[in-house]
Amino acid sequence: MIKIKHILVTGVLSVLMYSCGKDSSSKEKFDYEAQSIKDNELIVKFLKKHYFDEKEGALKPLADGKTAIFNETEKLKKQEVKEDDVNYTLYYYVEREGVSSKGNPTIVDSVFVKYNGVRILDEDKLSESFDKQEAPMWFTLSQVLKNGKIDGGVIKGWSYGFTHFKGGKNVTKNSSITYEDGGKGILFIPSGLAYKNSRTSSIPENSCLVFYIDLWDHTENTDGDNDNIPSIKEDLNRDKNLLNDDTDKDKVPNFLDTDDDGDGKLTKDEDANGDGDPTNDFSDPKKPTVPDYLNRDIY
Ligand SMILES: [Ca+2]
Ligand SMILES: [Ca+2]
Ligand SMILES: [Ca+2]
Ligand SMILES: [Ca+2]
Known part of the structure; x- marks a missing residue:
C-alpha cells in the first residue's frame, strides 16, 4: 500500500515538472x-x-x-x-x-x-x-x-x-x-x-x-559614453542596431564604451590632431583607413 502511494506521488511530481519544462520551452519558441x-x-x-x-x-x-x-x-x-x-x-x-x-x-x-x-x-x-x-x-x-x-x-x-x-x-x-x-x-x-x-x-x-x-x-548628436563620438556614429555597420558594434569584444557595445579598441587609452584621448573628434585621426601607415580609436596598435 505504502509503495503504491509513493509511486503515485512520484508520478504526479514528474507530470508537474514535465509541464513546467514544456511551458518554458514553448515560451522560447514564441512565434x-x-x-x-x-x-x-x-x-x-x-x-x-x-x-x-x-x-x-x-x-x-x-x-x-x-x-x-x-x-x-x-x-x-x-x-x-x-x-x-x-x-x-x-x-x-x-x-x-x-x-x-x-x-x-x-x-x-x-x-x-x-x-x-x-x-x-x-x-x-x-x-x-x-x-x-x-x-x-x-x-x-x-x-x-x-x-x-x-x-x-x-x-x-x-x-x-x-x-x-x-x-x-x-x-x-x-x-x-x-x-x-x-x-x-x-x-x-x-x-x-x-x-x-x-x-x-x-x-x-x-x-x-x-x-x-x-x-x-x-x-543633437547624443553621446552615450561621452567619448566625443555621437552614439549614432558608433553604429559602425549602420544597421541601426547599436548592440552589435563591439570592436574590442568586451561585451560593452561601442556607443557605451569609453575605450572602444581596449588598448587602455580612452577614445576621447585618441585624438592626435587635437580637434576634439577621434574619428579623423589615422596615425598607423599600415592601417591608413582605421582610426586610432579603433586600432589597438596605436595608443
Ligand atoms: Ca565609444
Ligand atoms: Ca582606445
Ligand atoms: Ca581628431
Ligand atoms: Ca587605439
Whole structure:
C-alpha cells in the first residue's frame, strides 16, 4: 500500500515538472512573426474604426461625417521595421511635425517629451491611461548604462517613432520651461516593438500600445559614453542596431564604451590632431583607413 502511494506521488511530481519544462520551452519558441501579423491586423482594424478629435486631442469611435484615421493619408504614416528578423509595421499620426531647426532626432538621441500611453483592448476600445507624463521629461531613445550594466532603455516603438517628429521653439520665460509648436502626434506600436510577450505591472503580454506624444526638444548628436563620438556614429555597420558594434569584444557595445579598441587609452584621448573628434585621426601607415580609436596598435 505504502509503495503504491509513493509511486503515485512520484508520478504526479514528474507530470508537474514535465509541464513546467514544456511551458518554458514553448515560451522560447514564441512565434513573433505570427504575433506581428496579428498585431498589425488589430491596429489596422482599430485605425479604420476611429477618428482623431483635434479639439480634444483624442481618438474617438468613428462617427458620421468623420474621417477614419486610417484614411487620413496625409497625416497617418507607417514605417516598416525589422528587428531580430521579424517584420513589424509602426504607424504614426503626425498632427504637427514640429519646427525645431535641429531637425529630427536619431534613434539614439535623447528627447524631451510629454506622453500619455494607452493600450488597444480590441478594435473598438482603448484602455485607460497606463502611464502619463504631463511635465516633459528627458529620455534616451537607445539603451543606456546604469550602474555599469546595459539597461534596455525605452521600447523600440519609441526609438523609431520619435525620429519622425521635431522639437519646438523654446519660449521659456521666468522659470517654467515652455516650448511652442513642438512635434505632436500619436504612435501606434505593435507588441513586438513594445514589451513583446512579457508583461509589466500595468501592461499584459502582447499588448499593442498607443502613445499620444509631444516632442519639445532633443539633444543633437547624443553621446552615450561621452567619448566625443555621437552614439549614432558608433553604429559602425549602420544597421541601426547599436548592440552589435563591439570592436574590442568586451561585451560593452561601442556607443557605451569609453575605450572602444581596449588598448587602455580612452577614445576621447585618441585624438592626435587635437580637434576634439577621434574619428579623423589615422596615425598607423599600415592601417591608413582605421582610426586610432579603433586600432589597438596605436595608443
Ligand atoms: Ca565609444
Ligand atoms: Ca582606445
Ligand atoms: Ca581628431
Ligand atoms: Ca587605439
